[in-house]
Amino acid sequence: MPVESAHFGATAILFLPPSGDRYHQHLLGPGFLADAAAGTLPAVCFVDPRFTLPPDNSGNDDHPPADIHRGDAFLAQTFHAIANGPRWPHTVLIVTCDEWGGFFDHVAPPRATAPNAVDPDLVNGKARLGFRVPTIVASPFSRGEPDDPKVKGMTFDHTSILKLIEWRFGLGPLTARDASRDVANLARALNFRHPDASVPALPAPEPPLPTPCLLAAAAEPAVRGANPASDDPTDSRNPWPGLRDSGLLAGWELPE
DSSP, X not given: OBEEEEOOOOSEEEEOOOOSOSEEEEESSHHHHHHHHHTOOOSEEEEEOOOOOTTTOOOOSSSTTSOHHHHHHHHHHHHHHHHTSTTGGXXXXXXXXXXXXXXXXXXXXXXXXXXXXXXXXXXXXXXXXXXXXXXXXXXXXXXXXXXXXXXXXXEEOHHHXXXXXXXXXXXXXSSHHHXXXXXXXXXXXXXXXXXXXXXXXXXXXXXXXXXXXXXXXXXXXXXXXXXXXXXXXXXXXXXXXXXXXXXXXXXXXXXX
């Protein structure tokens, strides 16, 4: 189930019924896959990709300069490991991102009760949430139909996941925000009356083989007559002055 207005981000999060430990953080690897197959994952499990860092850039996240094909393979492997395990009928898998990536969003973030006194931009004790990020809730309790997709338009943020965990295990709130009604409990995206534990047929992409950047660049033929962009603000090939001027014409206050 897509969550329409999620003003938050985090790594992929797996919420399970009680089974052994209450909480654990995993990198996707043999241990996680074995626990998923055996049904011995803890009650709450955070699954992180390998972050893409120089010099080899061999991670499987979606952050530049990562190859998003590897990120797709990471998500697919995580989902199939959980969905084909014995505890899938009682599982809620939440996939989201740690931030919005710097892209434009036409929806202004709303305000919600501040969780602490760190943010100086408060109005009546409420701080602005961040820009929206994509979030998917995959579970037998969130299954939609092709002609009736389930999309929740409530306001969610990081603490919506926290509220779900607190609600499930009878825990008290950790901050003023998850104690408030300003953000919804992610349990509102679930339907416990009509679960459907059948596993949909979804792709299982394989990650591409790593290719050294120098070899990849050498293999690409040069484009005849192509001129590289210029950093000179007086050069017509430099696109940035025109972009900046368009913002000024739109009334944006930009530094000189």
